[in-house]
Amino acid sequence: AQTVTQSQPEMSVQEAETVTLSCTYDTSESDYYLFWYKQPPSRQMILVIRQEAYKQQNATENRFSVNFQKAAKSFSLKISDSQLGDAAMYFCAYRGPGGGADGLTFGKGTHLIIQP
């Protein structure tokens, strides 16, 4: 079974600084998908960024970027110019190749605190 590990239960960063959240995963598949979701206090799960394993180029969405290291099975999220609205739980998630719409496997999350 696939597992996703987020080793940082909580991270703190000053506003406008850069922070990196770690994620590692275990899989025997070569083709899969990785995601970062944000869960603010409202508890709504919001997609931040996604990465297809067959793509070597790291995904980027505005201030959010990933460092995808396939051989190391590592998928870290970098948030640049941190803003107060970035404060939330961040979850790393994995989806296998499947043949259809399989469920996601989630890590336990990292609580990100933004200090003004």
Add this chain to the structure above:
Amino acid sequence: DGGITQSPKYLFRKEGQNVTLSCEQNLNHDAMYWYRQDPGQGLRLIYYSQIVNDFQKGDIAEGYSVSREKKESFPLTVTSAQKNPTAFYLCASSARDRAPDTQYFGPGTRLTVL
């Protein structure tokens, strides 16, 4: 507006009762999912459905049941067999015809057993 709705937002249940959580989507997505979230934990998959009238068990299906009679709806029943049902329940959906099948989530239902 397209999206996923879940109702009710808060639900209280007495021990021994079955309750049904509603999930509706108007995104024309084929696939729908139910997840459970406990404090300090990530989401765990309960059931998922790729098409109407078909569904599969996820990692923690015991004590739960689902139906998929319409494309737009995927209700979850928490039965009295579920030993610890107090949790936050999230419904999601995705389109099967577009990679990478990104899942979009509803606002969730908080279930408390009294």
